[in-house]
Each structure stands twice: as structure tokens, then as C-alpha cells.
Amino acid sequence: RYDDAYHYQRIFLPLIKQEADTDRKLKESQVYEHVMVRWDTGLNKRQIAYFVLPRVDVDAKIMPGDELRLSTLDRTWDAVGNVLKVPDNIGDELSLQLKLGTKNIPLDTSNGFRVECVWKSTSFDRMRNALTTFAIDSNCMSHYIYSTLLGYPMRETNTNRPVVLPRRITAPNLPELNSSQVSAVRIAIGSQISLIQGPPGTGKTVTSATLVYHLVKATRAKVLVCAPSNIAVDQLTEKIHKTGLKVVRVYSKSREVVESTVQFLSLHLQMLGNAELNKLQKLKGETGELSDKDERRYRSLRVQVEQELLSSADVVCTTCVGAGDPRIGKLKFRVVLIDESTQAIEPECLIPIVMGCKQLVLVGDHCQLGPVVMSKDVAAAGLSSSMFERLIALGLRAHRLQVQYRMHPILSAFSSNIFYEGSLQNGVSPVDRIMSEMEFPWPNIEKPMFFFNTCGSEELAGSGTSFLNRAEAQTVEKITTQLLKGGVKPEQIGIITPYEGQRSFLVQHMQSTGSLPIKLYQAIEVASVDAFQGREKDFVIMSCVRSNEHQGIGFLKDPRRLNVALTRAKYGLIIVGNAKILAKQPLWNHLLHHFAESGLLMDGPLTRLHPSTVDLPKLKRLHNPTPVGGRYLESTLLEAHSALMPGVESRRHNMVGGGHPLAHIDPMTLHDPVHAFYPDAIRRAAAATNMQMPACLLIPNMLTQEQFMPWMMVPGGRQADRGYSQGMSQGMSQGLSQASYNLSQNSGYMGNLSQGSDYSAQMSQGDYM
Numbered sequence: 001r002y003d004d005a006y007h008y009q010r011i012f013l014p015l016i017k018q019e020a021d022t023d024r025k026l027k028e029s030q031v032y033e034h035v036m037v038r039w040d041t042g043l044n045k046r047q048i049a050y051f052v053l054p055r056v057d058v059d060a061k062i063m064p065g066d067e068l069r070l071s072t073l074d075r076t077w078d079a080v081g082n083v084l085k086v087p088d089n090i091g092d093e094l095s096l097q098l099k100l101g102t103k104n105i106p107l108d109t110s111n112g113f114r115v116e117c118v119w120k121s122t123s124f125d126r127m128r129n130a131l132t133t134f135a136i137d138s139n140c141m142s143h144y145i146y147s148t149l150l151g152y153p154m155r156e157t158n159t160n161r162p163v164v165l166p167r168r169i170t171a172p173n174l175p176e177l178n179s180s181q182v183s184a185v186r187i188a189i190g191s192q193i194s195l196i197q198g199p200p201g202t203g204k205t206v207t208s209a210t211l212v213y214h215l216v217k218a219t220r221a222k223v224l225v226c227a228p229s230n231i232a233v234d235q236l237t238e239k240i241h242k243t244g245l246k247v248v249r250v251y252s253k254s255r256e257v258v259e260s261t262v263q264f265l266s267l268h269l270q271m272l273g274n275a276e277l278n279k280l281q282k283l284k285g286e287t288g289e290l291s292d293k294d295e296r297r298y299r300s301l302r303v304q305v306e307q308e309l310l311s312s313a314d315v316v317c318t319t320c321v322g323a324g325d326p327r328i329g330k331l332k333f334r335v336v337l338i339d340e341s342t343q344a345i346e347p348e349c350l351i352p353i354v355m356g357c358k359q360l361v362l363v364g365d366h367c368q369l370g371p372v373v374m375s376k377d378v379a380a381a382g383l384s385s386s387m388f389e390r391l392i393a394l395g396l397r398a399h400r401l402q403v404q405y406r407m408h409p410i411l412s413a414f415s416s417n418i419f420y421e422g423s424l425q426n427g428v429s430p431v432d433r434i435m436s437e438m439e440f441p442w443p444n445i446e447k448p449m450f451f452f453n454t455c456g457s458e459e460l461a462g463s464g465t466s467f468l469n470r471a472e473a474q475t476v477e478k479i480t481t482q483l484l485k486g487g488v489k490p491e492q493i494g495i496i497t498p499y500e501g502q503r504s505f506l507v508q509h510m511q512s513t514g515s516l517p518i519k520l521y522q523a524i525e526v527a528s529v530d531a532f533q534g535r536e537k538d539f540v541i542m543s544c545v546r547s548n549e550h551q552g553i554g555f556l557k558d559p560r561r562l563n564v565a566l567t568r569a570k571y572g573l574i575i576v577g578n579a580k581i582l583a584k585q586p587l588w589n590h591l592l593h594h595f596a597e598s599g600l601l602m603d604g605p606l607t608r609l610h611p612s613t614v615d616l617p618k619l620k621r622l623h624n625p626t627p628v629g630g631r632y633l634e635s636t637l638l639e640a641h642s643a644l645m646p647g648v649e650s651r652r653h654n655m656v657g658g659g660h661p662l663a664h665i666d667p668m669t670l671h672d673p674v675h676a677f678y679p680d681a682i683r684r685a686a687a688a689t690n691m692q693m694p695a696c697l698l699i700p701n702m703l704t705q706e707q708f709m710p711w712m713m714v715p716g717g718r719q720a721d722r723g724y725s726q727g728m729s730q731g732m733s734q735g736l737s738q739a740s741y742n743l744s745q746n747s748g749y750m751g752n753l754s755q756g757s758d759y760s761a762q763m764s765q766g767d768y769m
């Protein structure tokens, strides 16, 4: 709770400042000298420099849209450009488009350039501005939202006109909603603040798009639609566009040059619909410069066309940081929807909200990875928990979507049971998710997944801050080749791994040793697990990398990362890893038992797969049965849930009682119950059992891992035997911050740099603007 918005500002400002400093230092430490440059002219007549960077530090991974400064070694010439394309392979060229109007380009020089990363303070500036607006401008949002954000949720007063909704809630060209989606839409339309939570593939984005459609139709308000990353915004933009609404997608200037699927909806391209502006812009591009008169006309016309387009739009889509763009600064947005809001830090979410918000919808899933915070101290101070999570802790209800449409039911079972209390139902049947025409040596064609046990060892990757595993890379290449030969197209395959070192090694290895044409391997996406959040592919291969006797499994032990990794595939999933080593970690042990019991824990070779004989440690229950706290916590939560949710009762015993948690559950059932979090009910249940309950225990997502699932975070499960109380009290003192969950958690017993650094590998300002 905060006394007022000044207090809120005083808490958050130093945090984002420190975070910005960490980020800036990292970026500015990236300097490359003696770089060879190849010059070329792009389609738009702009100069493009192509060059190869010797090594790229995973911490400051360069992203499309980022700015780099190119200079001659003697610094007599320098210029800034935007990255157009980042190579996948070390040794491939990066392309940098110089800014318009760059003078004296040394086109006949190719040697001896210096390349530096330019840190942009835009994100930080906009978050700071939002905090200031929040503090000083009482009209920047409704009083209701203002006091809720400060921690004083008010009784909902019905100031809104009652909205009459059609009986069937669907939007043109989008799937017909299921009942939990429909009720999410109904609740959100009638509420001033609503939270929509959903496991992967449950239609959060479809529901958001449908909701936006009805909000526009019902209220005629202009809706501001945001998400933390550009990719997420693009996906939602595409769906909203399908409904027939007038959508404008605002990209940051530096991002305009980067390709995307919804480019035709971008503000900068829509503006060229104006013939005069188009002509002037072409002229400017060709000659580099306009006459003073033309330049003046060009500028005023730009502003005019820009404002016309924006004010006639039904929906404006941009990233959270993009909402602070001066081009949309003059507009007021009464209705704001933020998709994937659990991946944004709180001040980031505030940017779109301080533009006059009276109705707010936050969409997300706290069981997947949260926002990336670079500075460990800042993460520990609470910046790594999102606004969504904090509002739940304050007692707001999240409406949960429960039917997933992505995965073959066999693929969703583990995630549902372990991460969503068994509540995740399947909207697709096995028949929908079998590719009968493909040829592949699945151990069981009915269950298109397996764990491929390999015993290769991990090694430090070239940069010294990440890991790779050659044996796993070889296996992944063989599986990939087999999939391609079996009739799967490269675009259908995704390869994921938690480590940047392995990611780049895999790309190189496949292309150099794969027996099929190199083009096929190049067309396959290879990404870090974190970067793949929010994405899906028909077939996913995961390389676990970690394989050592004593050092632990690093990143892999974050349950949220495992959840993300397991839920990307639609038709088939293959995990490549060292079963014996991974099984030392209790959560992975459960996963491996799950595979083993289904006859899907395999030893190779690929052409003659056979059930593995590896000895897995005995399963530890997925909760700590000894101290009261642990049992109390789990059962109270579940009791409260089951009181409200038909169908959970039976599952509950699978979770809390004996036996394997996956026993008895039929993953093939199709259900569609409506489900919401009811903190009040949990509170009542706590009261009924007459035990004190700290606020942070009211809702599972507010707990640190130790608090809620102590078995998950301890190396080899050993600490779990020492009792729960220690972990509990420590966790409680961390209270609501959820800090230990993010970066700090990872630094744990591995105690080396690589973890922290790889964790942040996918973070780059570039993608957030």
C-alpha cells in the first residue's frame, strides 16, 4: 500500500533509475574495434553498413531496431544507425541502416571501424514521466483506478452506463468464445478494472481481441491496446484487425525499419496513403534533403495526417513504452487493455494508464516467466513483480481462462497438474493434433512426445557466460533431420534451449553437419526458452544442456521456465537431456517419472529408440507433508478452490494425497468450467480453520517458490528434508515482493555469473519500444 501517488513515485523511481543504470553500463561496455564494413544502398536509397561482430556478449544481445554508433578509428567520422537484421550465426553479417541525412559517409573505406552500442533512455524517461503524471495529475486516471493502484480497492460504483451485450459474444473472423472466455468478456466489459489470467494457449489474446471489439462497439471509446513486447502487440493487432475495427499500430521510430506481419497497419505506412506526403517523403529520400519550403510543408503535413489517422482510429496498438510516444501523447484513452501484462514491470504498465484511463483490463499469466530485471538488487526490491500480481495480492479477482487450444492433450497434462492445479482443460482432441501423414519414430504414435536421454557433458560457451552441450546438439540435429525427412516443414519446427551458448552453437552445428540442404536448417527457428514465451510451433525440440555432477541445473530449475518450455508445441514435443542429472531436482524428477511411466523416457539411437533403464530417484511428494505450514497452505488453498469449482475435488486428492499426482487424471476429457480466483473465499477458509494467514499466502502466485512449493527450489530436494519452517519464514519476510523468484533465485547454489547473465540474455530495450 502506498500513502499516495508521491509515495508510489518515491518507491519506484529509484528502482527504475538503478535498473536503467545497470542496463546502460552493460550496453555502453560493448565496443568493437577494427571492424570491416561492406557498404550497400537499401531499397529506400539509404546507406546500409554490413559487418561482422567478432563476439556478441549475450548480456547485451543486439536486437533489430537497436542503435549502434559507427565511427572511424581516428573518430574523424561517426554516425548512428538502426539495426535492420541481427545474424543468427556468429560470423554472419549484421546490417545497420544509417540515419537519414548522414553526411560524408566513407564509402571507399572498408577497414578499421569502431562499433559501439548506443543506450537509449527512452524506456526509462517514459516510465519516469508516467510516475510523475501519476503523482501530480489527479485527472490522469479515474479515482477508482487511482486508489486501487495505491492499494485501496474501492467498492465498484456503477458510474458506467449499463452495457447491453449481444447474446452471442463473438467477433467477426475470430473463433467463437467458450464459456470461460465469454464470462471474462462480460465481467471485463462491466468492470472498471479487470484481470484475465490464462495458462498458455487458452485464448487470452483471442479473448482480448474480442473484448476490444465489444468495448469499441458498446462504448464507442477509442481503446489503447498494449503489451510489453513488440511481438505480443503485433499478434494482438493482427487479431483486432481481423474483426474489422480500424486499427493503427504505432511503432517507435527505430522500429519502423524492422519487418513485421502487421506493418501495413503501422502509422508510418498508413500515412503514406496521403499522396502529397508520400511524394514529399519520396523526394526527401532521394535527394536527402528538401527545400526549406518543402521541408516546412512536409513537417506540418506529417503532424496533420498523423493526428487525423490516430483520431479516426478505433484502436491504437503499441508497446507499453510506446504509449509514451509524443505522437499519441495528445490523445486521451478511456479504455486500456494490456496483454501479457505479467511480463511488464509495474512502472511500464503505468505508462498507458496515465493517459486518462477509466477502464482497465490486465491480461497475463503469473505461472509463466515474469518481467526481466537486470539488476539483482532491484529485482529483490520488488520490481520483478508485476502490477497484475500486486492487484491480486490486494484482493482483486483474476478471471481464469481454462481451456487450451494449442497442445495435444498429452502435452498439456503435466503442466496442467503441476502448475494449474489440474484445472487446465483441453479444447483440442488427440485427433486434431495427430499428423498422420508424417513419418517419425515416435515411441508411441498416440503420444507424440518423448524424453531423449543423452549423456553428453556441458561446457562453458565461447563467451564464458553461457553453456553448450555438443552431444545434445548432435542429437537435436538428428531429430530435426528426421522430422524434415518425415515430411515436416522447417517453419513447423521450433528448437528451444535455456542457454544462449547452446542456441548459437545449435544453429551453427545444424547448418554445418546436417545432411539436408542448408536452407532447410536456416529456416528453422532456434530460440531461447524465454524468447519463445508467447509463441508456438507444431513441433518443438528442447535441449536442456545442463549435465554435471555437482553444479546443479541452473536456469532449468525455475518452474516457470519449465512451464513455458513444455507448453510451446502443438503436435509433438521432444526433450533432449541427461535424465540422471536432471532427476536430482525434484520437479524434473516428476517430469521424468511422468515420461517413464508413459513409456516415453527413451535411450537412443533415434532409429532404434528403446525405454531407458536409467534409475530415477524415488519421487518426493510435490508438497512438504511434515510441518503444518506446508500442508495447511496447500490444502487451504485447494479447499477454497474446490468449494467454488465443480470438478476440482477429485483432482485435489491426486495432488495432496498419496500416489503420483498424475494418476487418475484423464487428459483427454474436454471440459469448460468457469473458474476464478476468490481471495475472499480463501480468507474465509483460513478463518474457519482458525489459523493466522499472512497476506502473501492468500494467493499462490504471490508466494515465492519456497513458500508455496518448497520442494521445487531445493537442490536435489535435500533441503526439503530439513523442514519447511526455515524456508517459510525467510520467504515470508520477503513478503509480497516475490523477489527471490526472479534473478536472485538463480544466483543460488550455482554461484556463477553465467546464470544471471544468460537469464537476461533476451532482454534488450529494443524490443520494448
Ligand SMILES: Nc1ncnc2c1ncn2[C@@H]1O[C@H](COP(=O)(O)OP(=O)(O)O)[C@@H](O)[C@H]1O
Residues within 6 Å of the ligand: 175, 176, 177, 178, 181, 198, 199, 200, 201, 202, 203, 204, 205, 206, 207, 404, 405, 406, 427, 534
Ligand atoms: N474459443 C476458441 N475456440 C477455438 N479456438 C480458440 C478459442 N480461443 C482461442 N483459440 C485458439 O487457441 C490458440 C491460442 O489462442 P491465443 O489467444 O493465442 O492464446 P494465449 O494468448 O492465451 O496464448 C489460437 O490458435 C486460437 O485461435
Ligand SMILES: [Mg+2]
Residues within 6 Å of the ligand: 204, 205, 339, 534
Ligand atoms: Mg497471447
